[in-house]
Amino acid sequence: AQKITQTQPGMFVQEKEAVTLDCTYDTSDPSYGLFWYKQPSSGEMIFLIYQGSYDQQNATEGRYSLNFQKARKSANLVISASQLGDSAMYFCAMRDYGGSQGNLIFGKGTKLSVKP
Amino acid sequence: DTAVSQTPKYLVTQMGNDKSIKCEQNLGHDTMYWYKQDSKKFLKIMFSYNNKELIINETVPNRFSPKSPDKAHLNLHINSLELGDSAVYFCASSQDNTVDANYGYTFGSGTRLTVV
Numbered sequence: 287a288q289k290i291t292q293t294q295p296g297m298f299v300q301e302k303e304a305v306t307l308d309c310t311y312d313t314s315d316p317s318y319g320l321f322w323y324k325q326p327s328s329g330e331m332i333f334l335i336y337q338g339s340y341d342q343q344n345a346t347e348g349r350y351s352l353n354f355q356k357a358r359k360s361a362n363l364v365i366s367a368s369q370l371g372d373s374a375m376y377f378c379a380m381r382d383y384g385g386s387q388g389n390l391i392f393g394k395g396t397k398l399s400v401k402p
Numbered sequence: 403d404t405a406v407s408q409t410p411k412y413l414v415t416q417m418g419n420d421k422s423i424k425c426e427q428n429l430g431h432d433t434m435y436w437y438k439q440d441s442k443k444f445l446k447i448m449f450s451y452n453n454k455e456l457i458i459n460e461t462v463p464n465r466f467s468p469k470s471p472d473k474a475h476l477n478l479h480i481n482s483l484e485l486g487d488s489a490v491y492f493c494a495s496s497q498d499n500t501v502d503a504n505y506g507y508t509f510g511s512g513t514r515l516t517v518v
């Protein structure tokens with residue numbers, strides 16, 4: 287069974303607007319971590335934000351926030367005030383101690399394009 | 403200083419050849435990983451390794467072998483290269499194999515392997 291699902295292969299957003307990238311996950315382990323990475327066209331993987339399964343509040347890092355809904359097993363990334371430089375692939379990922387043996391497992395990614 | 407460095411950045415080689423990709427991390431991390439990113443941008447773990455245990459993704463052909471001369475290095479050797487091996491290979495490291503954000507992954511910049 288797929289552990290991380292990103293249902294949006296591609297998204298468009300107007301510059302300066304907010305955008306939400308969807309991510310749902312599947313795990314039976316009570317302890318897990320959720321991550322978002324950005325991969326620009328240059329190819330490097332850039333860590334954006336983290337949410338722990340026991341964290342009571344949604345994580346925020348600058349213009350990035352993670353909308354964590356534990357009961358729904360969703361961890362959507364919200365980017366506020368989009369900039370042209372936000373155009374990239376975005377990957378949701380999870381670590382748990384179940385079948386992934388603690389390794390970081392990725393979703394298939396969402397390609398975000400910011401329009402001027 | 404680059405935290406996780408991979409060499410070479412680009413590698414073009416013929417089918418049937420044997421090649422290696424080197425990875426070094428200067429973060430003092432305990433665990434290192436190799437990921438393969440295919441043409442559809444899907445990131446899949448190939449190996450994770452610390453000084454105690456090598457965990458191999460069972461779908462990885464045995465033509466791929468990780469070699470770790472010390473804690474700071476995890477090289478990837480590929481024998482008898484095939485066209486399907488063409489991909490971007492990422493090395494990564496983490497402090498330990500836990501789900502805590504403090505032990506998130508740091509990625510290298512990737513090696514684009516093209517088999518012709």
